[in-house]
Amino acid sequence: MLILKLAYKNLVGAGVRTWLNVFVTAISFFLIIFMTGLYQGMEEHSLQILIDTEIAGGAYWHPDYDPADPIALEDAHGTPPSPVAALIEDGQAVPVLISQAAIYPNGRIRPVIMKGIIPGQTILDFPSSTLAGYEGSDIPVLIGAGMAKSSNLKAGDTFIIRWLDANKTYDAQEGIVVAVMETENFQIDLGQIWIPIERMQQMLSMPGEASYVTYAQGLDALAETDGWILRDAAYLNRHMVAAIDADRQAAPILYAILLALAAMGIFNSQVLTIFRRQKEIGTLMALGMTRPKVVGLFTTEGGMNAFLALIMTIILGGPVLYWSATTGIPLLEMYGMGDVDAAEMGFIMAGRIISVYSVGLFVTTTILVSMIVLIVSYLPARRIAKMKPTDALRGKVY
Amino acid sequence: MIKILRNTTFLALILSVLSAQSEQPTAEELIKAIDDNMSADNRVITSKMIVHGRRASRTIESRSWVVGTNLAFTEYLSPPREAGTKMLKTKDKLWTYSPQTDRIIQISGHMLRQSVMGSDMSYTDMMEDRPLLEMYNATVEGSEVIDGRKYWILYLDAKVSDVSYPKRRSWVDVEYLLPMKEELYAKSGKLLKSSTMGGVMKIEGRWYPTSFNFKDELKRNSKGTQWVIDTIEFDVDIPESRFSKASLRK
Numbered sequence: 001m002l003i004l005k006l007a008y009k010n011l012v013g014a015g016v017r018t019w020l021n022v023f024v025t026a027i028s029f030f031l032i033i034f035m036t037g038l039y040q041g042m043e044e045h046s047l048q049i050l051i052d053t054e055i056a057g058g059a060y061w062h063p064d065y066d067p068a069d070p071i072a073l074e075d076a077h078g079t080p081p082s083p084v085a086a087l088i089e090d091g092q093a094v095p096v097l098i099s100q101a102a103i104y105p106n107g108r109i110r111p112v113i114m115k116g117i118i119p120g121q122t123i124l125d126f127p128s129s130t131l132a133g134y135e136g137s138d139i140p141v142l143i144g145a146g147m148a149k150s151s152n153l154k155a156g157d158t159f160i161i162r163w164l165d166a167n168k169t170y171d172a173q174e175g176i177v178v179a180v181m182e183t184e185n186f187q188i189d190l191g192q193i194w195i196p197i198e199r200m201q202q203m204l205s206m207p208g209e210a211s212y213v214t215y216a217q218g219l220d221a222l223a224e225t226d227g228w229i230l231r232d233a234a235y236l237n238r239h240m241v242a243a244i245d246a247d248r249q250a251a252p253i254l255y256a257i258l259l260a261l262a263a264m265g266i267f268n269s270q271v272l273t274i275f276r277r278q279k280e281i282g283t284l285m286a287l288g289m290t291r292p293k294v295v296g297l298f299t300t301e302g303g304m305n306a307f308l309a310l311i312m313t314i315i316l317g318g319p320v321l322y323w324s325a326t327t328g329i330p331l332l333e334m335y336g337m338g339d340v341d342a343a344e345m346g347f348i349m350a351g352r353i354i355s356v357y358s359v360g361l362f363v364t365t366t367i368l369v370s371m372i373v374l375i376v377s378y379l380p381a382r383r384i385a386k387m388k389p390t391d392a393l394r395g396k397v398y
Numbered sequence: 399m400i401k402i403l404r405n406t407t408f409l410a411l412i413l414s415v416l417s418a419q420s421e422q423p424t425a426e427e428l429i430k431a432i433d434d435n436m437s438a439d440n441r442v443i444t445s446k447m448i449v450h451g452r453r454a455s456r457t458i459e460s461r462s463w464v465v466g467t468n469l470a471f472t473e474y475l476s477p478p479r480e481a482g483t484k485m486l487k488t489k490d491k492l493w494t495y496s497p498q499t500d501r502i503i504q505i506s507g508h509m510l511r512q513s514v515m516g517s518d519m520s521y522t523d524m525m526e527d528r529p530l531l532e533m534y535n536a537t538v539e540g541s542e543v544i545d546g547r548k549y550w551i552l553y554l555d556a557k558v559s560d561v562s563y564p565k566r567r568s569w570v571d572v573e574y575l576l577p578m579k580e581e582l583y584a585k586s587g588k589l590l591k592s593s594t595m596g597g598v599m600k601i602e603g604r605w606y607p608t609s610f611n612f613k614d615e616l617k618r619n620s621k622g623t624q625w626v627i628d629t630i631e632f633d634v635d636i637p638e639s640r641f642s643k644a645s646l647r648k
Contacts, residue, residue, distance in 0.1 A: 071506060100511065107618020111512070160616050162590065164511065167559040168522075171585040172616065 003293060007300040011308075014273065018305070021269045025309035025373060028262035030317035032255050032365050037324065037355035039251060043244040044356055050240055051233060052125040053185045057217040058232040060084050060225055065098075065211050070113075073098060074164070077209045081226030084213050092219060094121040095210030097200050101163040103175070103193065105151040112147075113192045114163060116200030123216050126188070130179035131196045139175040139199060144189025148180045155180050161193070166205040173203075259372055266305060267376040270298065274384045281384055282392025295381045302377020306370040321357060328352035425536030428552055431575040433529070435604050440465040440636050444629045449517045450621035458515055467528075469641045480515065484646045492521055495646035502646050517623035518591070518614040522562050530554060533561045541572070548572040549579075563590065574598050574605040581615075589615045592622075602632045 011018045065076035080088065080095060087093035097116035102109055117124075119132035127142065134140035139161060148154060155177050162172040175193070183189050201207050213228075221230050234241075274281070281294060289297075330352050384392075423431075440463070447458045458480055462472040470487040474480040482497035492505040510521040530536065534554035542549050549569040556564040565583035570576065576598060582591040592615055595607035608630075613622030639645060 071509065102511070104616045104618075107616075107620075109614065109617055160588070162584070162616060164562075165585070168562065169556070169559065169564055169585055170562050170582075170590055172588040172590060173584075173586050 003297050003300050006297055007304055010273075010277075010297075010301055011304055017269060017273075018308075021266055021305050022308040022312055024265040025262045025305060025369065026312035026316065028258045029309055029313040029365065029369050030320075031258050032369070033313070033357065033361060034317070034321060034324065034355070035254060036251065036361055036365075037321065037357040038329065038353060039247060040356040040358075040361075041324075041328075041354050043247065045353065047237060047240055047244070049184050050187075050237060051217070053183060054124065054188055055214070055233050055236045056123050057215045057219050058221070058230065058236060059212045059214045060093075060222070060228040061212045061231055062210070063227045063229060065229075070100065073100060073113075073211075076211050077166075077204075077206055079208050080210055080213050081224070081228055083222045083224055083226075084228060087215055087219070087222075088213060091122065093213050093215040094118055094123045095197060095213045097197050097204070097206065097209060098211040099163060099200070099204055101161055101193070103151070104160040104162070105153050105157070106159070110151060111191075114161070114200065115192055115194050116197030117194055119196050123214055126183075127179060127181045128194065130181075131194065134176065134178045136176065139173055139195055139203075140178045141175040142179050142181060142194040143177055144186075144192070145180055145182050146186060146189040147192060148177070150190070153177050153180075163203065165203065171203065255368075259369065262369070263372050263376045266302060266373055267380065270302065270377050271380045273301075274298065274380050278384070278387075278392045282387070282389045282394075285387075285389040286393060291386070294384065295378065298381030298384075299374055299378045302373050303370065305377070306373040309369070309373075310366060321355070324353075324355040325357055326354075328354040422538055422541070423550065425538050425552060426531060428538065428550055428570050428575070429530050429536060432570065432577055435574070435576055435606065437467065438604075438632045440632070440634055442631045442634045442636070443627055446624075446626045446628060447515065447517060448624040448626065449515065450623065451516070452619075456516070463636050463640050465636060465641070471640050471645065474515075486641065486643065486646055487524070488641055492524075493643060493646060500647075502643060517612065518617070518620065519612045519623055523591070523612070526562060533558055534566065539567075542569065544569070547578075552577070571598075576605055576607055578607075591615055597626075601630060604632075606630065 060080065062076045062078050064072050066072050077097060077099075079085075084093065088095055094117060099114050101112050101114040103112050104110070117126070117128050117131075119128050119130075121128055131140045131142050138158060141161075143151070143153060153159065158174050158176045160172055161175040162170065165171055175195070181189075188194075197210070201209060212231075217233075221232065285291075285294060443462045443464065445460055445462070447460065449456045449458065456477070458477065459475040460472050461475060462470060464470045468487075468489050470485075472485040474483040474485075484495040486493045486495075492510070493502050494505060495502045505521050513520055514524060533556060535557045537553050537555075539551040539553045542551055549571055552568040552570050554566040554568070563582040564585045565587070567581045567583070568577035569579040571578045576595060578595050578598075580593045581589055582593075584590050592613045594611045595609070596611075597608035598605050599608055600606075608627040610625040611622045612625070614620055
């Protein structure tokens with residue numbers, strides 16, 4: 001109890017110096033929690049976007065379909081096997097047909113991936129219904145905002161689409177942009193045009209065919225798929241999960257730097273304090289305070305430092321953490337990149353990032369920061385405890 | 399007397415040629431005549447391909463060894479960036495070699511639809527070598543006089559499904575029996591590409607064009623790609639090893 005009282009008095013007595021230490025530790029505390037939450041938010045958001053707009057529950061791929069091999073694309077189409085077709089019939093799955101094509105926006109050639117989808121589908125969070133409203137003779141086309149920007153196209157614009165059908169015969173027709181979708185998933189946007197699947201099957205002489213079939217979330221895998229390959233959500237997410245894991249492995253480096261900054265501040269302050277308080281320590285030791293108690297006193301002061309830092313973090317940083325978890329942070333805007341499309345840069349990123357903070361994050365950060373503060377308080381105190389009281393009273397520099 | 403006889407014979411010859419020229423040939427005869435002019439057992443060509451871009455034009459010089467319609471080997475000579483790039487076509491396969499990467503790549507699938515060296519010509523266009531009569535029903539639609547020269551208009555409609563261009567229309571020069579102008583159409587009837595020939599010269603007993611222009615008609619303001627033959631030799635002895643994959647690295 002005496003040590004606690006003494007530690008408290010010493011902290012209060014140190015005045016501004018204490019508060020500076022507490023402030024630096026609080027900043028570290030806050031930054032670790034804030035950055036981790038921000039990372040977590042970005043990752044969860046990216047994964048969710050991918051699931052909502054592209055993956056859903058998973059997919060059945062045509063045996064030759066491999067999104068990483070565009071050369072194989074022209075053979076990767078076929079009639080879905082009957083169990084998969086039954087899912088499509090029930091509205092629990094949506095077929096997608098893919099082919100290479102060339103478009104001529106403003107008379108300039110541009111290779112694209114042409115994808116056919118059922119306009120009325122509800123499996124993917126995707127404005128495919130916009131394809132249903134058009135009644136003209138041109139091919140209705142839905143494109144993403146990134147594609148619209150890079151091709152200089154807008155809703156209502158027309159351009160020629162040229163493709164090769166199943167017989168490798170060229171065909172070409174006018175397409176019209178019926179809508180431009182705002183999507184955070186560049187994988188359904190850049191270099192792609194979406195058209196109604198029935199129209200595409202007719203254009204390519206591939207009636208009833210698809211390259212893959214995406215099924216709704218929560219469905220069990222089919223036992224019989226007649227050679228079509230089941231790719232569950234875990235498989236389709238794997239690149240994103242791998243990217244997240246790589247990020248997670250890199251994050252501790254950032255935290256280590258932040259913690260080192262805080263630790264150095266506290267360590268420095270403790271060393272200075274001990275140096276300045278040599279006579280006081282010598283007096284205490286001469287009056288009978290044991291060495292462990294001297295060490296305990298200084299370590300307690302460090303612990304109190306950490307506790308005060310936690311309180312300061314809650315008071316000063318709490319509103320910011322709450323705001324970032326509810327309203328979200330317009331990261332690109334904040335960096336003056338409001339007009340930059342993350343999709344163009346090749347990553348899935350929300351315009352406003354909602355941070356995700358877990359109880360575990362607070363607990364582990366508190367323990368981690370406290371431990372480090374205690375250690376850096378203990379180390380210099382241990383050294384002074386080795387001093388002779390007479391030397392300490394004389395103010396001999398150790 | 400001899401003089402009169404000679405003049406009469408000459409007049410008769412002129413008349414017979416003129417009458418032959420005005421008499422509409424069958425499509426088969428026209429295609430055969432074109433083939434006789436254009437194809438040779440083998441040939442070695444040095445040429446320039448001039449690719450007209452929006453801002454600037456590029457000239458790519460190459461030397462090609464061609465045997466029949468199945469075998470072709472091309473080595474690019476300039477500009478320095480392209481020099482050393484080689485291309486080998488054997489039947490339905492196409493390989494390219496790039497000295498920068500020292501790798502041989504087979505051009506297949508969708509890559510065949512990409513343009514050759516940024517030109518208006520695709521690899522598919524280069525690969526098309528089946529006899530026209532095997533792929534198309536040909537009809538002679540009539541004749542047309544353009545700039546004082548008479549042309550037969552030959553219309554080709556695909557009779558098999560696996561042809562790149564389902565419809566073609568050619569303007570065949572009555573004298574040269576060469577398709578001086580050709581239009582290639584999509585299944586929908588949209589004009590996709592056009593080509594013109596020029597600089598017709600009599601080389602080793604046959605009429606042969608020395609310049610071509612290929613144009614992607616879907617591109618706006620495109621000047622197309624020019625192909626100019628600098629030298630051509632027919633029936634040259636080309637060793638078989640020239641058309642091996644190993645020769646790409648040599």
